[in-house]
Amino acid sequence: MLITEDFLHYVWKFRLFDRAELKTVEGDEIEVFSAGLHNKHAGPDFQNARLRIGETTWAGNVELHISSADWQRHGHNTDKAYDSVILHVVYRDDAPVTLPNGRRIPTLELHNRIAPELYNRYHKLLFGERQFIPCEANMAGVDSLSMSTWLSRILIERLEKRSEAVLTALATNRGDWEETFYQFLAANFGFKTNALPFELLARSLPQITLAKHKNNPLQIEALIFGQAGFLDGDMADDYPRKLKTEYQYLKHKHGLKPIDNHLWKFMRMRPQNFPTIRLAQFAGLIVQSNHLLSKILEIREVDILRSLFDSISINPYWENHYRFDAESKPSPKNLGKASADVLLLNTVALFLFTYGKQHRQQYHINRALKLLESLPAEKNNITADFVNLGLKIKTAFESQALLELKNNYCDHKKCLDCTVGNKILKLS
Numbered sequence: 174m175l176i177t178e179d180f181l182h183y184v185w186k187f188r189l190f191d192r193a194e195l196k197t198v199e200g201d202e203i204e205v206f207s208a209g210l211h212n213k214h215a216g217p218d219f220q221n222a223r224l225r226i227g228e229t230t231w232a233g234n235v236e237l238h239i240s241s242a243d244w245q246r247h248g249h250n251t252d253k254a255y256d257s258v259i260l261h262v263v264y265r266d267d268a269p270v271t272l273p274n275g276r277r278i279p280t281l282e283l284h285n286r287i288a289p290e291l292y293n294r295y296h297k298l299l300f301g302e303r304q305f306i307p308c309e310a311n312m313a314g315v316d317s318l319s320m321s322t323w324l325s326r327i328l329i330e331r332l333e334k335r336s337e338a339v340l341t342a343l344a345t346n347r348g349d350w351e352e353t354f355y356q357f358l359a360a361n362f363g364f365k366t367n368a369l370p371f372e373l374l375a376r377s378l379p380q381i382t383l384a385k386h387k388n389n390p391l392q393i394e395a396l397i398f399g400q401a402g403f404l405d406g407d408m409a410d411d412y413p414r415k416l417k418t419e420y421q422y423l424k425h426k427h428g429l430k431p432i433d434n435h436l437w438k439f440m441r442m443r444p445q446n447f448p449t450i451r452l453a454q455f456a457g458l459i460v461q462s463n464h465l466l467s468k469i470l471e472i473r474e475v476d477i478l479r480s481l482f483d484s485i486s487i488n489p490y491w492e493n494h495y496r497f498d499a500e501s502k503p504s505p506k507n508l509g510k511a512s513a514d515v516l517l518l519n520t521v522a523l524f525l526f527t528y529g530k531q532h533r534q535q536y537h538i539n540r541a542l543k544l545l546e547s548l549p550a551e552k553n554n555i556t557a558d559f560v561n562l563g564l565k566i567k568t569a570f571e572s573q574a575l576l577e578l579k580n581n582y583c584d585h586k587k588c589l590d591c592t593v594g595n596k597i598l599k600l601s
């Protein structure tokens with residue numbers, strides 16, 4: 174048998190061993206009232222367990238090992254943190270263990286107490302053949318209520334992790350939520366390919382500078398294209414020439430330094446997604462909305478939220494251009510529903526959640542979750558593979574939770590910490 178400590182922890186935590194006539198290797202009766210709290214940090218494996226050993230009831234820590242000799246191998250014999258251990262649980266007892274004070278630690282041996290079926294299911298789950306995730310053969314057998322409760326939990330985990338980046342940026346921006354939102358929104362406007370230059374652009378061009386020109390769309394566009402490094406060369410068309418003239422004046426006035434234009438990527442992109450078009454849309458959004466986060470915090474309806482993004486109007490020059498000085502066939506260049514939904518998912522829902530958490534306003538947290546429930550699921554290789562396993566994925570709430578599950582649980586074989594894994598192991 175290939176026994177791991179994780180498996181022993183799991184067996185102890187859920188008391189999945191034969192508890193009939195439970196005794197220490199020295200022959201004292203054991204009764205387990207509480208297995209204790211699983212400690213995944215330094216120190217004994219389970220804390221605050223409650224047990225009776227012989228006639229004495231104990232409250233304290235429990236340490237688990239594959240073999241009792243591991244106690245010494247891991248250096249616990251010289252570590253005071255382990256003096257409070259009341260029970261040593263081992264798969265095999267191959268050496269007596271004593272504390273520095275000479276007290277022998279009561280030891281429970283489990284090797285004849287773990288059902289072979291439980292071990293077989295565990296082994297198959299973690300070490301069996303697979304194409305996508307370890308539990309792919311059994312996932313469909315897990316009931317939908319357990320699944321949806323688990324997905325809700327991991328979605329919150331995902332949002333909490335992602336909100337750390339927002340809080341770090343918020344601290345850098347001295348608590349300015351609007352500026353932080355503007356920077357995240359800019360990065361998401363670049364989608365995957367141009368996220369970095371968009372973020373650098375936003376950092377080089379604070380919202381307060383744009384706000385001074387909010388009544389002059391040409392100046393907003395000049396600031397954005399100029400800072401993005403697109404107004405350096407000679408321009409032929411009237412519109413970019415006007416932008417260039419405005420920018421030269423504004424650059425000097427605000428002491429601005431443009432970002433490196435080479436950061437922008439056009440290769441292998443559909444022209445609708447060219448950074449020039451995204452910048453024009455971003456400029457349109459800035460012209461149309463001041464204090465966007467404050468507005469978003471007040472809007473209740475998803476459709477109204479979406480309309481903030483998918484109805485952005487941009488300068489008519491872009492109707493028949495994808496780049497400056499290169500005329501093309503006319504085509505609409507609005508952001509579109511799918512792109513608006515990506516911004517709602519990656520920026521708006523994240524900020525509603527983080528803002529709600531930071532201000533202890535459950536209302537905004539609930540709105541973030543509701544927003545994710547009302548957005549369509551993302552379609553990618555991971556969600557497609559989950560669909561092939563029989564899962565129905567309709568909303569972004571579910572697809573986001575499944576991405577978290579795959580990336581942070583399945584890929585690391587954390588099946589013993591996962592509701593799906595627990596259900597599969599306990600299936601009789």
Ligand code: SF4
Pocket residue numbers: 306307308309312578582583584586587588589591592593594595
């Ligand atoms: S972590 Fe959970 S969902 Fe992922 S493979 Fe393991 S049991 Fe399945």
